[in-house]
Structure formats: C-alpha cells, structure tokens
Amino acid sequence: MEQENTFRTKSGFCQILSEKIILTRDGAVGKFSEFFVGDKISRILVIYSIIVLFLFFFAFKAFQENKIATFLFNGSFVIYLLFKIKQSLNFSATPIIERNKIKEVKFYDAKFGATRSRFEVIFEDEKGNLKTRLILLPGLLDNGESETKKALQIMKAEKLL
Template identity: 50%
Template structure:
C-alpha cells in the first residue's frame, strides 16, 4: 500500500488507492453515521418520506381549521423534503468505489459558513446503474481549509479530478 494517499473527510478518511477509493468512518461522528446510514441511504430517505407525509397531513388539518399560515409553513417544508428525496434517490453511501467505474468526478468549493467543500463522484455500481457518491470534507472548525487543499491535491495527483 505504498501508493496510498489519505485525507480527512467529515466522518473519517478517504484512502485513494491505485484501483479504488475506500472511505472509512472514524471517531464518534463516523460511528453515528455508520449506525444511522449504514452503507445505504434507503433508511434516511424512508425517514424523510414519513416526515413529509406527516407534514402534508398537518398541512391539510391546519387548512381545514383555517390556520392558513401554519398550512403554508408545513407545505413548504414538506415539498422541500420531497424535493430532497427526489434529488437524492441516486445517491450512494458505498464505502468502496472502483476507479475504473468512475464516470465523472468534480470538486465543489464551500460557501464560507454556509456549506462544506465536497467531491461528487459519479460511478457505475455493481448493478450497472449510475450512482453519485458525495465525499464531504471537514468544516471550518476542523481545519477545513488545509484539509480541503490536501484533498484536492491528492485527487489531482491521482488524476481523479482535473481543475
């Protein structure tokens, strides 16, 4: 494994090997993420769906009671969750991405104090479907700028991304 490069992510580490990318979870945040998500996103999308259904019910009941402001509030949140579910349906939480299956990889720079920097990797899974794996980088409280620079350099040197 002398050709391995490693950088920090939000929940652990990303190991860039000659033939694959391996994401490992480390520490408290990684353990919580592993418990909640596992290696798939189905469970979290199911939770979002249940919350959306509940909010749509609350919208209806608030509208019937004449509480139009609450109804508007609930419907906006419900539709935002539904939009997020639709947008995330092809995401993956797989810990291993084979480099020969990568179709596209791009780096998205953080908006300071609003979002984190991240890599979005489009790859073909074992079933032949195109999936998207998001690799979130550390935030500003965890030396995010330096870790992001390190991660971008590693991904460039391994020819996964080109900027």
C-alpha cells in the same frame, strides 16, 4: 506510501488506492452516520419520508382549521423535502468505489458559513446504474481549509480531477 493518499473527511477518512477509493467512518460523527445511513442511502430516505408524512398530516390539519400560515409553512417544507428525496435517489453511501467504474469527479468549494467543500464521485454501481457518492470534507471549525487543499492535491495527483 499509501498513507500519502489518505485525507480526512467529515466523518472519517478517504484513501485513494490504485484500484479503488475506500471511505471509512471514524469518531462520533462516523458512528452516527454508520448507524443511520449504513452502506445504503435508503434508510435516511425512509426517515425523510416519515417526516414528510407527519408534516403533510399537520399541513392538512392546519388547512382544515383555516390556519393558513401553518399550512403554507408545513406545505412548503413538504414540497422541499419531496424534491430533496427525489434528488437523493441516485446517491450512494457505499464505502468502496472501484476506480475503473468512476465516470467523473467534481469538486465544490465551501460557501463560507453555509456549506462545506465536497467531492461528487459519479460512478457505475454493480447493477450498471449511475450513482453519486458525496465525499464531504471537514468544516471550517475542523481545519477544513488545509484539509481541502490536501484532498485537492491528492485527487489531482491521482488524476481523478
């Protein structure tokens, strides 16, 4: 019976239970994300911050050498990454979300060739802070349309959407 409330995600499975949502990682993509992200988003933000520092150094060096195109490219990428890091501070990689802590669930459909379908689960963490957990669904090459339909049906049946 619980198997009916399980759908595939980009890196594993999502199981909707009566008290909680459990996200598991499976396969190569799941192992990769488990290694780099773990249960907290801070590891990936540290990696992005290191990239920002390197790009800032190269932008500064290009500015000193009057290489304006390189400076503008690296500088704009630094600004973009800083914006994305700030945006990601409220994200979470927690594998278990208590249903009574969920404030809202949003669905975003895929933009062909650009993004994949996803759910954004806004919930309250153990410290009382609002966090967002992204549940990325399989992509176009991985039977994404049918998996998205299945996930939508489950989320609607469980009254999360």
